[in-house]
Amino acid sequence: MNRLIFEKSVSGRRADNLPRLAPSEAGVKLRIPKKYYRDDEAALPELSELDVVRHFTNLSRKNFSVDGNMYPLGSCTMKYNPKVCEKIAALEGFSSLHPLLPQLRGGGMLTQGALEVLHETERLLSEIVGMDAFSLQPSAGAHGELTGMMLIAAYHRDKGNKKTKVIIPDSAHGTNPSSAAIAGFTVVSVPTGPDGDIDFAKYEAALDDEVAALMMTCPNTLGLFEKDILRIAELAHKRDALLYYDGANLNALLGRCRPGDLGFDVVHVNLHKTFATPHGGGGPGSGPVGVKARLVPFLPTSIVIKRNDGTYALEYEREKSIGYIAPFYGNFGIILRAYAYMLLLGREGLRRVSDNAVLNANYMQARLKGRYELPYDRRCMHECVFSAARQSLKGVHAIDLAKALVERGIHPPTVYFPLVVKEALMIEPTETESKEQMDEFIEVMLELADLADKDPGQFAAMPRNTPVGRLDEVKAAKDMRFKA
């Protein structure tokens, strides 16, 4: 039943309805010599428009989504994406705007509305996280990390510092060490201590004059607030090492505290998490980077400025800028949605986001901890991390619980991450789930814990009601079939 679109092709069928050439246009001879042409036709499918529409409509039905299912995927902040933001992003005055327009002489005035959106978004984000300036250019969280690491490298180079290392806790997202390495740094991993915070003594021991930065997620990926953060920052700053804030978990802190006040020098924010822009099946996201004043000279080109007369312009000439990390001004369509979301929620709304996100996660934690092992038993922030260690003694692993949840119509939590917890189940309900929905999830989780005790053999066949059952991943890697 899952025929590929290419397998539905019928020779001679067409959906396209392209403009016709005027005779005078068609009459001009193309001056492209034969050797420059392709000698085959690209084997794209031949279908009617209805064929195309049915194909993708039916495909869409094979997805779990926030709009259709509870989606408590830890670290991903799968909150509801307000529909009005989609409507705003589709406004013709934004969606049809060519990015090169403001680079034409006299063109800046043609894009004032778009430039205002960028400038105002930077201003709001700066206040929300306590930074002095923002660049909206990074296209995703990992892209923001890389930009941040490049800013830190530029800062140290400018000061004549010889720094080669970046400290990263072992609970960090894989993007952190990867981004640091791509920016040319050596990664020093520091373990997690017994209470789930970074092991302070080991951090202190790792901190020397060659350390350029410490990358942290706060709350960390265990969903725990780093209690020693102020001491950690103070020690780093004494050595002129900078603090980088991975904003993946910012949904816990809105209106309660600001990374800038905690001592962080560079921050990235995932607009597709905290600021409710849709995840798109894996993207596009947006990962703006905020900095404290001493890093402002290094921000990527271009920079949106507000002139004294109230108009907006783009500035390209900044001597110390790291240069071009994006072709233009960032994922504008995503930034626009996030801007709308910030306007909708405002000061009170954003604080309530975090209040309810944290309340919901703690409720989950309280209700489930009798049946699932809680490796770090303390108040969590916006997510809680359990382990399926007890269930795995019976042969039911985190992945089995995940597949059983799929069968029940619930998207599973993140499994096997963070790496520091064996059989991890990382649950992030977000503030947009209701208590009834969470209660349903909790009931299912408790039933599954019972089933794991009484009849663990049942799990292997799950899920039984999805378009396909458990797929053979080894075969996929072995066959290496990546196209029709």
Place this chain on the structure above:
Amino acid sequence: MPYIPNTAADRSAMLKAIGVASVDELFADIPAKVRIGDLRIPEGRSESQVVDHLSRLAQSNVQNLTSFVGGGFYDHFIPACVDQLASRSEFYTAYTPYQPEASQGTLQAVFEYQTAICRITGMDVANASLYDGGTALYEAAMMAVRITGRKKIVLDSGVNPIYRNMLYCYTSNLAVDFQEIEVVHGQSDRHRIADALDENTAAIILQNPNFFGGVDDFSDIVELAHAKGCLAVVSAYPISLGLLKTPGAMKADIVTGEGQSLGLPLSFGGPYLGFMATRMEHVRKMPGRLVGQTEDAQGRRGFVLTLQAREQHIRREKAMSNICSNEALCALRALIYLSWLGRQGFRELARICAQKAEYAKTRLSAIPGVKVKESAPTFNEFTLELPCDARDAVSRLIDKGFAAGFPLGRYYKGMDNYLLVAVTEKRSREEIGHFAEALEGIL
């Protein structure tokens, strides 16, 4: 409260279950001295107020210009079914398909997208997308460095200057050297490229059509590169592949490009779509997500993310790239767009663009003082030499309702009088005629 369902009763029941008296207690780990009272941002607004405000801002952007601006980002028509289908929230509110049984919609679409990219570029394997054409080119450069173990890149100056700036930015902390080769007579300079390629060269990077609009067949350059053990990377404009020789047919090793033209709105610079394809032998060195075909226990076909050992969530600091979020929804748009165009439409669209551009070239170069710059053949974009500074001409034409093109003086020294003009299927013969009259009028 918008989007937050918890009522006062819900909250007190939950606090009771947790065993705390207030929400504030849940934030006790935050040191008292850094807790804040209120954010200094405005109060929330109603949905209608926000729509009004942003509609006003949208309207303040000028929308009625007839555009001939391209430069790698093109004003193509987007069929309604692309917007409609990509707006299905089963697609756009899903996450990366880590749980394949719950994500076959996204996974099959990505598999089909990979197939479509391979078919238009003539390559073996495409990844699930990168951020944009520029970052895709940077990833290709680093992929070539990994494959060859060499650190020098020869870079054709016909590659989009924005992308060249990005390449320099991203490699500023890495030991990678670039040697730029100037374009001559609108095409890549074979002699200087041959001289530049040596046993330290990881790759030659080329673009087709180049930034000036010139069309080329790089087969001979690819052969030169391979003879020196270097890879050939080609950045391609996907719409041109309806007519032009594919990078695959030129034996290129890595192909990248900007997929914006494939059904994505210009949207002031993003989100866009970086595509990347390569030869099978290099697949394990390719960055980004990859979807592969497999089956379940009953033998039913299904799709999964595969070869994940290349990626950051497994390999951490040794990963091929740090990319995590990609541009999946943009890739879906591209796939729907290419499915709508189909085999015949894909070729026909390329032909329409090329014919209209050739017609515009004829009309515009008939204006006294205006010349077509290069002798190279062009596809849908070409360079005009004006008898004045192109920036001034553009500025004056804006007042007449035209975005006339992109003045090359912004990125190329000594090219102040040159204007890059792009024509898509959206420009009618009448618009081209009016544009020619307006240009003549201001000269």
